[in-house]
Amino acid sequence: xxxxxxxxxxxxxxxxxxxxxxxxxxxxxxxxxxxxxxxxxxxxxxxxxxxxxxxxxxxxxxxxxxxxxxxxxxxxxxxxxxxxxxxxxxxxxxxxxxxxxxxxxxxxxxxxxxxxxxxxxxxxxxxxxxxxxxxxxxxxxxxxxxxxxxxxxxxxxxxxxxxxxxxxxxxxxxxxxxxxxxxxxxxxxxxxxxxxxxxxxxxxxxxxxxx
Amino acid sequence: xxxxxxxxxxxxxxxxxxxxxxxxxxxxxxxxxxxxxxxxxxxxxxxxxxxxxxxxxxxxxxxxxxxxxxxxxxxxxxxxxxxxxxxxxxxxxxxxxxxxxxxxxxxxxxxxxxxxxxxxxxxxxxxxxxxxxxxxxxxxxxxxxxxxxxxxxxxxxxxxxxxxxxxxxxxxxxxxxxxxxxxxxxxxxxxxxxxxxxxxxxxxxxxxx
Numbered sequence: 436x437x438x439x440x441x442x443x444x445x446x447x448x449x450x451x452x453x454x455x456x457x458x459x460x461x462x463x464x465x466x467x468x469x470x471x472x473x474x475x476x477x478x479x480x481x482x483x484x485x486x487x488x489x490x491x492x493x494x495x496x497x498x499x500x501x502x503x504x505x506x507x508x509x510x511x512x513x514x515x516x517x518x519x520x521x522x523x524x525x526x527x528x529x530x531x532x533x534x535x536x537x538x539x540x541x542x543x544x545x546x547x548x549x550x551x552x553x554x555x556x557x558x559x560x561x562x563x564x565x566x567x568x569x570x571x572x573x574x575x576x577x578x579x580x581x582x583x584x585x586x587x588x589x590x591x592x593x594x595x596x597x598x599x600x601x602x603x604x605x606x607x608x609x610x611x612x613x614x615x616x617x618x619x620x621x622x623x624x625x626x627x628x629x630x631x632x633x634x635x636x637x638x639x640x641x642x643x644x645x646x
Numbered sequence: 647x648x649x650x651x652x653x654x655x656x657x658x659x660x661x662x663x664x665x666x667x668x669x670x671x672x673x674x675x676x677x678x679x680x681x682x683x684x685x686x687x688x689x690x691x692x693x694x695x696x697x698x699x700x701x702x703x704x705x706x707x708x709x710x711x712x713x714x715x716x717x718x719x720x721x722x723x724x725x726x727x728x729x730x731x732x733x734x735x736x737x738x739x740x741x742x743x744x745x746x747x748x749x750x751x752x753x754x755x756x757x758x759x760x761x762x763x764x765x766x767x768x769x770x771x772x773x774x775x776x777x778x779x780x781x782x783x784x785x786x787x788x789x790x791x792x793x794x795x796x797x798x799x800x801x802x803x804x805x806x807x808x809x810x811x812x813x814x815x816x817x818x819x820x821x822x823x824x825x826x827x828x829x830x831x832x833x834x835x836x837x838x839x840x841x842x843x844x845x846x847x848x849x850x851x852x853x854x855x
Contacts, residue, residue, distance in 0.1 A: 439679050443656035443663045449648070450656035453783045454843045455685075457656050457663075458648035470650045471846065472779035511811070527807065535806045538799070573659065573680050587750060587793050591800025594747045596807065597738060598731035599715060602722045606811065610740045618746045625790060637660040637680070 436569055438637070438644040444478040445645055451476060480632035484558060490627035491554050497616045497623065498551065502544075505611030507593055512605055519613060520544060520589065542588040543617070550586075550624045553579050557631060564639040572636055579628050586621045590614060657682055691838040696766040698836060702829040703759045709822035710752065714801060716815035717808055725817060728752060747797075754792040755830070761785050762833070765842060774842075774849050782842060798827045 443450055449460040451469035460467050460476060467476045502520055509516045518526060520543050528536035553575045560572060593610045600608040655666050657677040669675055669687035676683055688694075709728070716725030726734065728751060735744035761781050768775050801820060808814055 439662065441663050442661045443654075444661055446663055448651065448654065448656060448663060450658065450661075452658070453786055454779065454846075455655065455658070455840075456843075457651045457654045459651065460648045464648070467648045470648055471843065471850070472782065474779075474783060476648060531810060532806045535803055539803060542799075570680075584790065584793055585796055585799075587746075587796045588800050588803065590743060590746055591751065591793075591797050592803050592807070594731050594735050594743065595714070595726075595800060595804040597740070598726045598734035599717055599724055599804070600808070600812075601724055601734070602717070602719050605719050605722060609738060610735060610743055614740065614743045618743055622746070629790065633659045634661040637662075641661075 436566075436640070438640045442637070442641045444634075445641060449476050449478050452480075479634060480630065483630055483632040483635060484561060486630040487554065487558060487627050490623045490630060491551065491558070494620050494623035494627060495551060497619045498547065501547075501613055501616035501620045504613030504616060506589065506613040506617065507596065507611055508609040509600075510607045510609075517611070520617065539589065539592075542585045546582050546586045547620055547624060550579050550583055550628065554624070554627055554631065557636070561635045566640045566643065569636060569640060573633065576631070576633050576636070583621075583625050583628055586624075587618075590618050590621070655684060657684060685840055686838060688836060688838045691836060691841050692766060692769050695762070695833060695837040696770050698829055698833040699759060699762045699766060702826060702833060703763065705822050705826045705829060706755060706759060709819045709826050712819040712822070713817035714819040714823065715805065715808070715817055717812040718815060719812050723815075725815065727819065750791055750793040751797040754788050755794050755826075757788060758785065758792050762837070769842065769845060772845075774845055778842065778846055782839065792830075794823065794830055795827045798823050 443457060447459055447462065448457050449467075450457045451472060451474050453474040454469060454472040456469055456471045458467075458470060458476065460478070465477075468474065469476055504519065505517045506520050506523060507518050509518070516526070524536050524540045524544070527539060557572060557576060560567070593614050596608045597610045600606050653666055655664050656662065657664065657680060659682040660677060660680040662677055662679045664677070664684070666685075667675070669685075671687055671689045674683050674686040711727065713725040713727050714731075716723060732744050732748045732752065735747070761784060764775060765778065765781055801823060805814060
């Protein structure tokens with residue numbers, strides 16, 4: 436694919452990320468503010484890659500306890516279960532509704548893993564200045580932005596069940612510490628995706644053309 | 647000092663510099679390089695958004711004042727509102743998880759609706775209150791953290807998990823959350839931030855003269 440025109444940054448223009456107003460900006464003007472809404476202007480998100488890596492690495496680390504530790508403890512008169520995310524999904528598949536099990540599997544296991552892998556791929560490709568498969572990479576970026584929030588599903592389910600199922604000694608549900616790690620993974624990957632500046636993916640293509 | 651340009655826009659995803667063109671009603675402009683949606687021309691945006699915001703605010707109050715679900719097991723029962731659920735989880739030594747639910751399902755949606763009212767009520771009469779650009783910036787920052795639709799799915803999944811062992815009593819808030827999800831989706835697709843910025847431009851020009 437070829438870059439079809441001129442980029443704002445290449446022409447010394449900068450679009451405000453809040454109101455969208457395009458202004459002409461000196462290359463080294465770090466304190467510049469948008470004339471319309473007074474937001475600080477920058478050609479590219481400052482330290483986008485470093486911050487994105489930082490959030491991503493933290494998310495990778497917490498991804499392990501999030502999947503190994505107990506998410507939810509369920510106790511009734513006749514049984515007592517401790518469930519991680521995966522064992523909860525398997526239990527739901529066998530003893531409940533397979534359709535709902537698939538939804539929980541997608542939201543709690545596939546989506547976080549997909550986000551981690553895709554963000555790593557995007558970061559590595561930007562670092563290498565790659566122009567390969569840009570159309571596919573921008574699509575992956577949009578999917579990550581779109582689906583990230585749905586991982587919060589399990590946190591809401593745990594909150595509701597732990598509060599609701601408190602019937603003396605007959606039935607109790609408690610949230611496990613896995614829920615803390617899992618919530619942190621969701622929040623950290625959302626921050627990582629917000630820090631990533633998609634315009635960085637197009638810069639190598641633009642430079643090829645403008646040389 | 648940065649010098650504003652009136653007719654140019656830049657794609658927020660690929661930074662392609664483009665000239666803005668007027669759009670027919672209901673159409674959207676897409677970037678010719680990466681395909682991102684640049685801007686939309688939404689019919690009657692302010693009136694519709696205001697109506698939807700007021701309706702959503704009413705449903706929000708109902709959804710947060712009544713129990714979502716009740717369960718019953720051989721005569722022993724329990725029912726919780728969303729705030730009670732957050733409070734109970736806090737008392738079970740889960741302050742982090744409980745805060746996360748509080749922020750994403752209670753605080754951010756409420757803040758979003760209040761800020762929208764602050765913008766849209768005066769705009770309905772053609773005015774703008776001070777701090778409009780700060781409000782717009784705050785709205786943009788908190789937007790990803792309002793998760794009413796995910797919470798709605800959470801209620802449904804909990805319902806399926808509970809239905810084998812307990813007798814379920816659906817609460818008023820269950821239906822209100824369903825309605826709120828729909829209204830917020832409609833609001834997101836009818837509100838056009840460009841209308842607000844256009845009014846701000848006019849106001850600034852008038853004050854500059």
